Amino acid sequence: MVISKSNSTKVLVLPLKTQKIPNKLPFTHNVTLTVSLAVGSPPQNVTMVLDTGSELSWLQCNTTRINRPVFDPTKSFSYTPINCSSPTCRTRTQDFSIPASCDSKNLCHAILSYADASSSEGNLAMDNFTIAGSQFSGTVFGCMDSGVSSNSDEDSKTTGLMGMNRGSLSFVSQMGFKKFSYCISGSDFTGILLFGESNFTWLLPLNYTPLIQISTPLPYFDRVAYTVQLEGIRVSQKLLQLPKSIFEPDHTGAGQTMVDSGTQFTFLLGPAYTALRNEFINQTTSVLRVLEDPDFVFQGAFDLCFLVPVNLTGLPELPSVSLVFRGAEITVSGERLLYRVPGEVRGNDSVYCFTFGNSELMGIEAYIIGHHHQQNLWMEFDLENSRIGVAKVRCDVAGQRFGIYH
Ligand SMILES: *[C@@H]1O[C@H](CO)[C@@H](O)[C@H](O)[C@H]1NC(C)=O
Ligand SMILES: *[C@@H]1O[C@H](CO)[C@@H](O)[C@H](O)[C@H]1NC(C)=O
Ligand SMILES: *[C@@H]1O[C@H](CO)[C@@H](O)[C@H](O)[C@H]1NC(C)=O
Ligand SMILES: *[C@@H]1O[C@H](CO)[C@@H](O)[C@H](O)[C@H]1NC(C)=O
Ligand SMILES: *[C@@H]1O[C@H](CO)[C@@H](O)[C@H](O)[C@H]1NC(C)=O
Ligand SMILES: *[C@@H]1O[C@H](CO)[C@@H](O)[C@H](O)[C@H]1NC(C)=O
Ligand SMILES: *[C@@H]1O[C@H](CO)[C@@H](O)[C@H](O)[C@H]1NC(C)=O
Ligand SMILES: *[C@@H]1O[C@H](CO)[C@@H](O)[C@H](O)[C@H]1NC(C)=O
Ligand SMILES: *[C@@H]1O[C@H](CO)[C@@H](O)[C@H](O)[C@H]1NC(C)=O
Numbered sequence: 001m002v003i004s005k006s007n008s009t010k011v012l013v014l015p016l017k018t019q020k021i022p023n024k025l026p027f028t029h030n031v032t033l034t035v036s037l038a039v040g041s042p043p044q045n046v047t048m049v050l051d052t053g054s055e056l057s058w059l060q061c062n063t064t065r066i067n068r069p070v071f072d073p074t075k076s077f078s079y080t081p082i083n084c085s086s087p088t089c090r091t092r093t094q095d096f097s098i099p100a101s102c103d104s105k106n107l108c109h110a111i112l113s114y115a116d117a118s119s120s121e122g123n124l125a126m127d128n129f130t131i132a133g134s135q136f137s138g139t140v141f142g143c144m145d146s147g148v149s150s151n152s153d154e155d156s157k158t159t160g161l162m163g164m165n166r167g168s169l170s171f172v173s174q175m176g177f178k179k180f181s182y183c184i185s186g187s188d189f190t191g192i193l194l195f196g197e198s199n200f201t202w203l204l205p206l207n208y209t210p211l212i213q214i215s216t217p218l219p220y221f222d223r224v225a226y227t228v229q230l231e232g233i234r235v236s237q238k239l240l241q242l243p244k245s246i247f248e249p250d251h252t253g254a255g256q257t258m259v260d261s262g263t264q265f266t267f268l269l270g271p272a273y274t275a276l277r278n279e280f281i282n283q284t285t286s287v288l289r290v291l292e293d294p295d296f297v298f299q300g301a302f303d304l305c306f307l308v309p310v311n312l313t314g315l316p317e318l319p320s321v322s323l324v325f326r327g328a329e330i331t332v333s334g335e336r337l338l339y340r341v342p343g344e345v346r347g348n349d350s351v352y353c354f355t356f357g358n359s360e361l362m363g364i365e366a367y368i369i370g371h372h373h374q375q376n377l378w379m380e381f382d383l384e385n386s387r388i389g390v391a392k393v394r395c396d397v398a399g400q401r402f403g404i405y406h
């Protein structure tokens, strides 16, 4: 079925997977959210990482690369490279952090770089994308030749990335949908990605938090991110004593709060992180033993870790952590607060790290809400009304309602 780009009345539903990546290096992310779709004519199956934190979708097109799935543009007769003199190249790439350029063949060349220090490089092109049975012709994406990866195991399972931020070239902007939602299961590795209205009787009313927009560009502010206003953090019932100003971007734009499906865990700026860390330790002294090892920092940003006996079945009961946004709240409880570091054993203890990290250890000037803390929530990204809606839901049950799992 070919549907027009302006068609926003239709609802597309597709399965989302949390992919477990064999983790050879314990200090890299091992879980990404992926969707499967088809690209080109005839269609080639591809798997893409869902990323609300970036704009341009891309596919690995270098067919000489081994150990990773690729899209082969030479086998698609609808594949069309984009000229660097075209309006798409000149004006729609304005929110890229590195400006698009012309290559030797006058094609539109892009270099994409991500916060985890990975990057990807190639040319802008158009082709037909088939997603949940609907075709979107002339979708602009990056056909990439090379890149620097932060996780080659991750690369070996995915063809590319689906950019879903608010920029004009993002996948959702190009498709013309005014809303999309996802729901990530907390009990298995499944989920749902839905384009269109999420207007279901079985879903609790969503609590909405407005997206923050700024009128003048600032050097450290990502204008096309899903930026929300964090107003406080609670541990159990106790609200951390922090001035509201620490959650507001400063005059350079540093300090925005982004909802990002492309990041696994959550990052907080130094002062907020330290306050949360202290309070969490305070409230768990009777049930958890802190790992006292200043040299151990999980994934470069998670420096609060605990020793838990290997033979313990399940973690002790822990206080919840609530992120309080303007108009909505995300409460993270129990097992999602601690993450067992694969392969890390001290004596008879496993090492578990707190899933909130310090942005400053990563050189990131922002608060980032990762997908690990968005489990079992219906997350609606409402572009039309510039807001994000949140409601608690069992995502495995929601998935069954759509009949997308067998
Ligand atoms: C969108 O698609 C539906 C059916 O799939 C059709 O009824 C409707 O007219 C279309 N709307 C627009 C704006 O194209
Ligand atoms: C990857 O992450 C999952 C948690 O989502 C963890 O259970 C698993 O041990 C990790 N995989 C490996 C191979 O370490
Ligand atoms: C592509 O995916 C479809 C649907 O999942 C499947 O039926 C088909 O066999 C796949 N094609 C290839 C070449 O893997
Ligand atoms: C691409 O650029 C070349 C040289 O700038 C120009 O001659 C050609 O018409 C352009 N093609 C398209 C499709 O814009
Ligand atoms: C691919 O999209 C083009 C428009 O860009 C359209 O004309 C063509 O029919 C589509 N190809 C196929 C095989 O559907
Ligand atoms: C494709 O990948 C190979 C192997 O990584 C590399 O040597 C080559 O330069 C790449 N091609 C381009 C056009 O970048
Ligand atoms: C949402 O659902 C309500 C009641 O089920 C209906 O009245 C309304 O038209 C729906 N809105 C949209 C945009 O589909
Ligand atoms: C925990 O906090 C309370 C008050 O907030 C304080 O009195 C107490 O000393 C703290 N306990 C620890 C172990 O830090
Ligand atoms: C766990 O191992 C310790 C010794 O390392 C032992 O004392 C304890 O009884 C064990 N607990 C369980 C539940 O097996």
Ligand SMILES: *[C@@H]1O[C@H](CO)[C@@H](O)[C@H](O)[C@H]1NC(C)=O
Pocket: 347, 348
């Ligand atoms: C680990 O447990 C075993 C048996 O439960 C015990 O003999 C040993 O001393 C313990 N090792 C450490 C480092 O605690």
